[in-house]
Amino acid sequence: MAFVIGLVLGLGIVALGGGWLLGRWQVRRELVRTHQRAEEIIEAARHEAEALKAAKLAEVEKAFKAREEELERRIKRQEEKLERLEVRLLKKEERLEQKGIELVRAEKSLKDDLQRLNELIAQGEALLAGERKRLEELSGLSAEQVKELLIQQVEEEAERFFAKKIRQVKERVEAEAEREARKIIATVIQRYAADEVESTTMSHVPLPNEEYKGRVIGKEGRNIRAFEALTGVEVLVDDTPDAISLSCFHPVRREIARLAMEKLLEDGRIHPAQIKKQVDKAKERIAQRIKEEGQKALFELGIDTMHPALVELVGRLSFRTSYGQNQLRHSLEVAYLAGALAAELGLDAHMQKLAKRAGLLHDIGKVVDHKVEGSHSLISAEMARRYGEPEEVVHAIAAHNEEVEARTLLAVILQTADALSAARPGARQETFEAYVQRLQALEEICHSFPGVEEAYAIQAGREVRVMVRPEEVDDDMAAKLSYDIARCIEEKMQYPGEIKVHVIRETKFVETAK
Structure with a gap:
């Protein structure tokens, strides 16, 4: 029994030892295999890296070579260009040298010609002096006296001849010119006949009824003042029954005022805003009419x-x-x-x-x-x-x-x-023109002062209204401006009676409620 147990134990020990040895051998073999695989991977990676390195080097060498070839081509082109420029410069230098040689030759030839010419002039002057001396000895007169005598005789003869010819030609031309001028002017005048309409300084606008005069004047006269300020025309309400008179020497301003007043009376709404609207529209209509009148004149001619x-x-x-x-x-x-x-x-x-x-x-x-x-x-x-x-x-x-x-x-x-x-x-008509010129001169004097925007002469020149720019002229300056304008009018113009100068400074303040 003990033997059996001992045998079993011995076999067990032997089996354990064999198993341990077998396991150790297998581990060592696996380690060897793993090491071999690692070396193979490292070798493969080394080969791949060398291949990539070689490919990259080849690519870089190729690019470098292409760049080198491009630079060589550029250098070659520049060298060829420089060679061509050098050739051109050499040719220009040759031409300049040739021209320089020609100029030297021409200068030498010119000097020789000038020398010969001076010699000939000297010979001629000597001969002329000798002949002049001989003539003076023969005639008993100096050269200057002979020259003056000849010139005087020629001038007198020429004056007599040309005076006679000029008188004859003048008489003939004047007779023919007067005859032809009369004929031409008579023919032209007969071919043209024109009607002439006398212009005035007054326009009349009929009223629907007398009630409209109050509307035109407005509360405390605000409508009529706004109308006169915007148009530069004097509005006369009480001069003509059932009509309003517009007085202004300036035909354009008067016509704008007439059109605006007609529209205001037709509409019935008369207040400063509506007046400005109708005046602006009238200005547009007048501008269009001016254009049409110009085109019509061109068409007629x-x-x-x-x-x-x-x-x-x-x-x-x-x-x-x-x-x-x-x-x-x-x-x-x-x-x-x-x-x-x-x-x-x-x-x-x-x-x-x-x-x-x-x-x-x-x-x-x-x-x-x-x-x-x-x-x-x-x-x-x-x-x-x-x-x-x-x-x-x-x-x-x-x-x-x-x-x-x-x-x-x-x-x-x-x-x-x-x-x-x-x-x-x-x-x-001389009188009307003188009147218009006086009113224009009055307005021009006002416009000559700084800060003046508009100036209107009204009341037949007895009053002038001056509109100023409020941002340039304050109230104190406006008072001084009216004084300065009045003094300037006194100095530069002649007129009967007196002229009132009104300086108007209008300011507006606008704000929007949001």
């Missing part, structure tokens, strides 16, 4: 094209008078007469058209803004030049009042046509 600014100035002439003569009708008359004179003188169609253009535009300076200084002839010429009119037309306009010397036939034609239109019986 057969003028195809003209700058829009000039067309507007021509249209403004319809609201302007000069010595009682409507300025647009006068300009149309002058244009027609100038064209007819050009035709009678045998000028071509182009010159006839230029004559008409000059006639139509010769007085546009009268309607240019008062801030432009100068006579109306020169202002008209400057406007024509500024807006592209031919120089012949510009010169004729500038010379039509003889402020510039007439150098062309077109200028003389325009002077003649203007004189014919002005001299026609009944065409002009």
Whole structure:
């Protein structure tokens, strides 16, 4: 029994030892395998890294080589360009050297020629001096005396001859010119006949009934004051029954006031805001009418094209008078007469058209803004030049009042046509023009002061209302301004009675409630 137990124990020990040895051997074998696999992985990674390194080096070398080739090509192109420039410079240097040689030769030749010329001049002067001395000895007179005697004889003979010829030609030309001028002017005047309507300084607007006079005046006169301030026109309510009279020497302002008043009476709502609205609308209508009048004038004369600014100035002439003569009708008359004179003188169609253009535009300076200084002839010429009119037309306009010397036939034609239109019986009234000029001078004096926005002469020039910009003129300055304007009027103008100067400074404050 003990033997069996011992045997079993021995076998158990042997089995345990064998198992332990077997396990240890297997572990060692697994470690060997793991080590081998690790070495294989490391080797594979090393090979892959070397391959990637080689590929990257190859790529870098390729890019570097391409860049190197590109730089070489650029350098080569620059070298070729420099070579070409060098060749051109060498050729230029050769040409300059050749020109320098030619200049030296030319200079030497010129010096030789000058030397020979000086020698010839000296020889000629010596011969001339000798001959002069011999002549003085033979005649007993000096050279200066002989020269003066000959000159005097020639001058006297020439004066007698030319005086006779000039007198004969002058008599013949004057006779022929007077005959032709009478014929041409008679022909032109017979071909043109124009009606002339006398302009006034008063417009009348009929009232639906007498009640409207109170509406026009407004509470404490606010409506009539607003209307007069916006239009620059004097409103006379009590002068004419069932009508309101509008008095102003300025035709455009008077017509704007008439249109605005008619619309106000037609609408029935009369208050400062409505008055401003209707005045603005009337100004737009007048601007459109001015444009239409200008286009109509061009159509009547057969003028195809003209700058829009000039067309507007021509249209403004319809609201302007000069010595009682409507300025647009006068300009149309002058244009027609100038064209007819050009035709009678045998000028071509182009010159006839230029004559008409000059006639139509010769007085546009009268309607240019008062801030432009100068006579109306020169202002008209400057406007024509500024807006592209031919120089012949510009010169004729500038010379039509003889402020510039007439150098062309077109200028003389325009002077003649203007004189014919002005001299026609009944065409002009001196008294009305003097009155208008006095009122314009009164407004211009007011505009000459800083801060003045508008100035309106009313009451036939016995009163002037001056509207100032409130941001430039305060109340104290307004009082001083009225004094300064009154003193300036006293110094520069002559007038009967007295002139009241009203300086109006209006301020408005607007705020929005949110």
